[in-house]
Structures are given as structure tokens and as C-alpha cells.
Amino acid sequence: MNSNAAMRSRGGGLWEGLYRVLMRRNSVYVTFVVAGAFVGERVRFHHLFLYFLCGLRIVDYGVRNLWDYNNAGIAFN
Known part of the structure; x- marks a missing residue:
């Protein structure tokens, strides 16, 4: 079965x-x-929307810092 x-x-x-x-x-x-x-x-959906945007900004900040950390000293063309 x-x-x-x-x-x-x-x-x-x-x-x-x-x-x-x-x-x-x-x-x-x-x-x-x-x-x-x-x-x-x-x-109040606008409050939920603002919380969602704050979450996206935090994720963007973290991804950018991770990218900079992993690619420090590398020259991109």
C-alpha cells in the first residue's frame, strides 16, 4: 500500500x-x-507591506555584504 x-x-x-x-x-x-x-x-495591510519591505531590505543588505566578503580583491570586467 x-x-x-x-x-x-x-x-x-x-x-x-x-x-x-x-x-x-x-x-x-x-x-x-x-x-x-x-x-x-x-x-491594516500597509503595515504588513512595510514589514515585508523591511525584510527585503535586510536580506538585500546581507546578500550584498556576503558578496563583498566573498569577492574582496577580485576585479570584475
């Missing part, structure tokens, strides 16, 4: 169970989508 058949016989994994709960009835799916949209409107 392969792993997929074993998971099906046990009822599947977390994502499959969540999918079955949300997709069982149309009313549950629509409620989930509407509630997600409502929560998404209330969350």
Missing part, C-alpha cells in the same frame, strides 16, 4: 480535511469567503 492510499484510508491530511469541511456545502464556503473578506478589510 503506497502512502497516498494509506492517507485516503485514514481520512487524509490536514489540508484535505479542511477542504472537505469548507467545500461540503455551498453556504459554508460562501460564509468562509465573506468572513475572510471582512477580516481582510479590517487588517
